[in-house]
Amino acid sequence: MSVVLKAVNLVKVYTDSGVPVHAVRGVDLEIEAGEFVAIMGPSGSGKSTLIHMLGGLDARTSGEIWLDGRRVDTLSESGWALLRRRKVGFVFQNFNLVANMTVADNVELPALLAGASPREARERREDLLARLNLTERADAPPGQLSGGEQQRVALARALANRPSLLLADEPTGNLDSRNTRDVLRLLGEVHRDGQTIVMVTHDARVAALADRVVSLLDGEIVDDGRIPRRRPATGTAGEVIDLR
Amino acid sequence: MSTVRAGSRWIRADLRARRGQALLTVLAVAGIVAALLTAATLLEEGTNPWRGLFAQTNGAHVWAHTRDQPELGRLLALDGVARAAGPYRSAPVTVVQEGRKDPAALRAVPATPPEVSRPVIVEGQWLSTAQPDGVVVERSFARSLGLRPGEPLAMNTLSGARRVLYVRGIADTADQGFYPEWTPGLVWVLPVTLDQVEPSLGRSEWVTGLRLKDEDATQVVAQRVVVTLDEQLQRVHTWREVRAAMELDNRLLGTLLALFGVVGLVAAALALANAAGGRVLGQLRDLATLKSLGFTRRQVALLLIVEHGALGLLGIGLGTVGGLGVTMAVFGSTSLAPLPVVAIAGGTALVVLAAVGLPAWRGGRTPPIPAAPAAPPRGHLSRLARLALLVRLPPALVLGTRDAFTRRLPAFLTVFGLAVPMMMITIGLGVWATLDNFLKNPAQVGQTASLIVKKGKLTPAEAELFVSRDPDVRHAYPGSTVNALAPGEARSVRVRAIGTSTERYPFPVAEGRMYTRPGEAVAGQGLLDLLGVRIGDRVRLTVGGSPLIVRIVGRAVEPDLDGEVLSLGLDSLAAKDSVPPGFYALHLREGADPDEVRARLLAASGEGLEVQRVVNPAERLTILRVVIVALIAVLALIGLANLLTASALGLRDHASDLAVLKAMGLTPRQVTATLVTATGLLVVLGVFLGTALGALFVRGLIDLQGHASGVGAGIGRAPQPVTLGLAVLAAVGAALAVALIPARRAARVPVTAR
Numbered sequence: 001m002s003v004v005l006k007a008v009n010l011v012k013v014y015t016d017s018g019v020p021v022h023a024v025r026g027v028d029l030e031i032e033a034g035e036f037v038a039i040m041g042p043s044g045s046g047k048s049t050l051i052h053m054l055g056g057l058d059a060r061t062s063g064e065i066w067l068d069g070r071r072v073d074t075l076s077e078s079g080w081a082l083l084r085r086r087k088v089g090f091v092f093q094n095f096n097l098v099a100n101m102t103v104a105d106n107v108e109l110p111a112l113l114a115g116a117s118p119r120e121a122r123e124r125r126e127d128l129l130a131r132l133n134l135t136e137r138a139d140a141p142p143g144q145l146s147g148g149e150q151q152r153v154a155l156a157r158a159l160a161n162r163p164s165l166l167l168a169d170e171p172t173g174n175l176d177s178r179n180t181r182d183v184l185r186l187l188g189e190v191h192r193d194g195q196t197i198v199m200v201t202h203d204a205r206v207a208a209l210a211d212r213v214v215s216l217l218d219g220e221i222v223d224d225g226r227i228p229r230r231r232p233a234t235g236t237a238g239e240v241i242d243l244r
Numbered sequence: 245m246s247t248v249r250a251g252s253r254w255i256r257a258d259l260r261a262r263r264g265q266a267l268l269t270v271l272a273v274a275g276i277v278a279a280l281l282t283a284a285t286l287l288e289e290g291t292n293p294w295r296g297l298f299a300q301t302n303g304a305h306v307w308a309h310t311r312d313q314p315e316l317g318r319l320l321a322l323d324g325v326a327r328a329a330g331p332y333r334s335a336p337v338t339v340v341q342e343g344r345k346d347p348a349a350l351r352a353v354p355a356t357p358p359e360v361s362r363p364v365i366v367e368g369q370w371l372s373t374a375q376p377d378g379v380v381v382e383r384s385f386a387r388s389l390g391l392r393p394g395e396p397l398a399m400n401t402l403s404g405a406r407r408v409l410y411v412r413g414i415a416d417t418a419d420q421g422f423y424p425e426w427t428p429g430l431v432w433v434l435p436v437t438l439d440q441v442e443p444s445l446g447r448s449e450w451v452t453g454l455r456l457k458d459e460d461a462t463q464v465v466a467q468r469v470v471v472t473l474d475e476q477l478q479r480v481h482t483w484r485e486v487r488a489a490m491e492l493d494n495r496l497l498g499t500l501l502a503l504f505g506v507v508g509l510v511a512a513a514l515a516l517a518n519a520a521g522g523r524v525l526g527q528l529r530d531l532a533t534l535k536s537l538g539f540t541r542r543q544v545a546l547l548l549i550v551e552h553g554a555l556g557l558l559g560i561g562l563g564t565v566g567g568l569g570v571t572m573a574v575f576g577s578t579s580l581a582p583l584p585v586v587a588i589a590g591g592t593a594l595v596v597l598a599a600v601g602l603p604a605w606r607g608g609r610t611p612p613i614p615a616a617p618a619a620p621p622r623g624h625l626s627r628l629a630r631l632a633l634l635v636r637l638p639p640a641l642v643l644g645t646r647d648a649f650t651r652r653l654p655a656f657l658t659v660f661g662l663a664v665p666m667m668m669i670t671i672g673l674g675v676w677a678t679l680d681n682f683l684k685n686p687a688q689v690g691q692t693a694s695l696i697v698k699k700g701k702l703t704p705a706e707a708e709l710f711v712s713r714d715p716d717v718r719h720a721y722p723g724s725t726v727n728a729l730a731p732g733e734a735r736s737v738r739v740r741a742i743g744t745s746t747e748r749y750p751f752p753v754a755e756g757r758m759y760t761r762p763g764e765a766v767a768g769q770g771l772l773d774l775l776g777v778r779i780g781d782r783v784r785l786t787v788g789g790s791p792l793i794v795r796i797v798g799r800a801v802e803p804d805l806d807g808e809v810l811s812l813g814l815d816s817l818a819a820k821d822s823v824p825p826g827f828y829a830l831h832l833r834e835g836a837d838p839d840e841v842r843a844r845l846l847a848a849s850g851e852g853l854e855v856q857r858v859v860n861p862a863e864r865l866t867i868l869r870v871v872i873v874a875l876i877a878v879l880a881l882i883g884l885a886n887l888l889t890a891s892a893l894g895l896r897d898h899a900s901d902l903a904v905l906k907a908m909g910l911t912p913r914q915v916t917a918t919l920v921t922a923t924g925l926l927v928v929l930g931v932f933l934g935t936a937l938g939a940l941f942v943r944g945l946i947d948l949q950g951h952a953s954g955v956g957a958g959i960g961r962a963p964q965p966v967t968l969g970l971a972v973l974a975a976v977g978a979a980l981a982v983a984l985i986p987a988r989r990a991a992r993v994p995v996t997a998r
Contacts, residue, residue: 083538100261109253112249112253
């Protein structure tokens with residue numbers, strides 16, 4: 001399988017208040033196409049910083065990042081922005097829907113930005129919202145949606161451009177257990193369709209959904225292991241969680 | 245293209261979410277642009293109605309008044325003369341209208357309107373042989389008399405005969421200035437009518453207008469006319485004097501509007517920058533989300549410039565249409581040239597873009613991680629808050645005081661953004677107070693006398709007897725007005741002699757001293773500027789061929805004739821000019837009604853006396869008050885825009901604190917008080933600062949304007965403390981009321997909502 005994302009000796013040092021803080025200390029990571037990787041760790045372990053660097057939201061201090069075989073860590077902020085339009089989708093803990101825009105506009109925005117015609121953008125949005133059971137909420141402002149619904153819209157928005165890589169930063173962090181289950185089920189479905197996903201979480205049960213779990217502690221990878229593939233869900237209520 | 249589509253979606257959504265604020269921004273900018281355009285119109289072509297009228301009427305540059313009919317051929321042969329109007333015979337009459345007597349000149353013109361200096365009919369029709377008793381009245385004269393077409397016009401000729409003619413039309417002309425600043429009033433009649441009304445050629449004069457090939461040659465041609473006509477000539481006037489007479493009031497108005505407009509533009513720019521900056525601060529998370537979706541830094545900045553700039557540009561568009569509409573409505577079709585309009589619109593657009601550019605640039609630099617905290621950078625207690633704590637103010641006040649300054653730049657912008665409009669409002673009130681002062685203390689603008697009496701049909705002795713007998717007349721100063729030729733200037737200035745050097749008329753001397761002996765005089769600022777002299781200098785003028793040498797010992801406040809007036813005692817004039825006196829200036833007793841006295845004098849003298857009321861300059865400037873009210877409204881809009889920004893930003897910054905405050909045990913009312921204090925403190929600071937600055941500058945500014953317009957410094961008045969107090973109270977009260985609504989709403993949100 002081809003490597004979608006590769007990080008080589010990735011380092012991030014914050015020097016905000018004069019004192020250097022090593023958030024990420026030399027991470028090496030390779031993620032193959034179609035993989036679903038969970039990055040786990042306690043708070044302050046540098047997992048959010050890592051995923052922000054992988055998506056170009058935060059600049060790395062040193063090291064290399066390769067996306068689809070192309071070195072991208074040297075890109076400017078604008079270069080990263082252009083890259084994100086086509087290749088990277090983001091889902092955040094706080095959903096981050098644009099409050100003034102309707103659900104439909106939120107989902108269409110990335111497609112329009114990537115150069116789709118309004119008609120294409122609308123068709124893609126209708127398709128995505130239908131898959132996520134949100135067709136009826138298309139014209140509502142995000143503020144009227146529940147947390148789970150908002151996160152599903154955010155997921156639809158991240159998938160609008162069929163990105164090579166979906167980065168999810170604590171996507172279930174603000175959700176109750178039922179909504180968490182819904183969102184995870186959707187992520188699983190997307191993954192089964194071949195989507196490469198990197199997800200940050202501190203919740204072992206959530207991480208268990210992934211193919212592979214990378215554990216981070218104080219900015220370093222302390223464990224990187226694959227979860228043996230279970231049988232496909234049989235449709236019974238509540239999946240059996242395999243605690244390692 | 246793709247970004248345009250995505251960006252336009254975002255802009256539309258954002259504007260929808262804050263319609264009120266957007267509308268306010270548009271209105272504020274529109275008001276400022278309209279004020280600037282109106283100011284430019286007033287300052288330039290439009291108000292100076294002369295230029296438009298001159299072009300429209302194909303006016304004459306030089307007018308010569310002669311005793312007999314001049315040989316037109318000799319005038320046309322002069323180098324530089326293109327065509328001529330007339331010569332027309334003209335006879336002086338006195339129009340008698342409801343006990344009022346106004347001097348007028350009946351000018352005989354043909355039934356076909358002349359090519360040069362063709363009056364423009366604004367109402368009714370031009371003269372026609374079908375109606376020999378029809379006349380056409382010049383517009384300002386008609387307005388002063390309250391005449392409409394069809395109404396009768398009664399007049400007395402020099403011989404005392406009474407005639408009634410009928411108004412057939414009302415027309416505009418650039419031949420002479422507006423009545424009553426320019427007398428006599430102008431009435432056009434058919435030659436046959438004039439022959440009936442005033443058959444005697446000896447009691448009439450001939451008027452000839454000359455249109456030149458080049459208006460710059462006016463001076464030279466006027467001098468040649470003087471030489472050519474020599475003894476025949478009675479007087480010459482040129483388009484320059486007509487223009488000067490027409491533009492006086494409007495220049496004052498235009499300067500004021502321009503001052504308000506420019507400072508208002510600065511205030512509007514601040515308000516825009518503040519609004520855009522506040523909005524950007526409020527949207528940091530959305531902007532970060534946009535960047536995480538793939539908007540580049542430049543695209544985000546561009547997006548913000550387009551959104552906020554578009555509001556400004558819409559305002560400019562509306563303001564331009566509104567401003568042009570106003571000027572069209574008020575001044576007719578002769579409006580502003582395209583260049584100043586483009587300059588104002590373009591200049592304002594640049595200011596708008598610069599004002600929104602900085603916040604947009606800042607917005608573009610938002611880091612793309614949407615979770616980035618956008619909380620206020622400083623949270624420590626400000627000095628003011630510590631002081632408030634020290635004097636044991638209620639907790640809501642302390643917290644509010646702390647909140648007011650957590651963001652330094654927006655706090656400064658809010659204070660400054662409110663102070664500037666408030667300063668201008670104070671200045672506007674100062675202008676108002678100055679006008680009131682003119683009305684209340686006419687003596688301070690040289691109008692101690694409220695009635696001017698001319699002997700009319702009576703002898704000087706009889707006239708003097710009548711005025712001295714009236715119980716309400718405190719003092720009757722004999723006076724004369726003569727025109728004097730200034731050295732080196734091909735124009736005359738007014739010399740006004742009232743009283744004597746021992747029994748002095750109380751001219752308001754602002755600098756130097758009053759004259760005390762014959763040969764001394766006081767002058768208006770305009771005259772000092774015209775002759776380039778200073779107090780203490782001697783000037784030599786020529787009055788009717790004889791020299792008049794006086795020493796200028798002081799400067800008087802002079803509202804008439806651009807201040808180009810020399811005032812002195814009658815005994816400084818030669819006897820031929822001062823005996824008998826041309827008029828009596830009546831200083832009435834305190835509280836006496838000038839109209840009553842006038843009626844009494846007219847009745848006592850059997851209408852023999854001519855009694856005129858003195859027109860207060862404030863009465864001519866009544867429109868200023870309308871302008872001031874309109875400007876205050878625009879400035880209040882700007883202040884309101886600033887306030888809404890401050891209030892929205894305060895709420896946003898402290899929304900998360902509110903839950904904490906409530907959890908700590910603050911009642912909703914205390915929470916409301918905290919929020920209102922945070923905004924209110926800035927408002928109070930801004931309002932007080934603006935009022936103080938305005939009060940400091942207002943007298944100086946009005947005096948500066950007075951100096952420039954020839955009236956002279958010394959007229960400016962600061963607004964009354966009571967007025968200022970009310971203005972401050974109104975501003976602060978309105979501001980608090982506006983701040984209260986969102987604060988109460990925010991305070992009612994339950995603790996658990998977030």
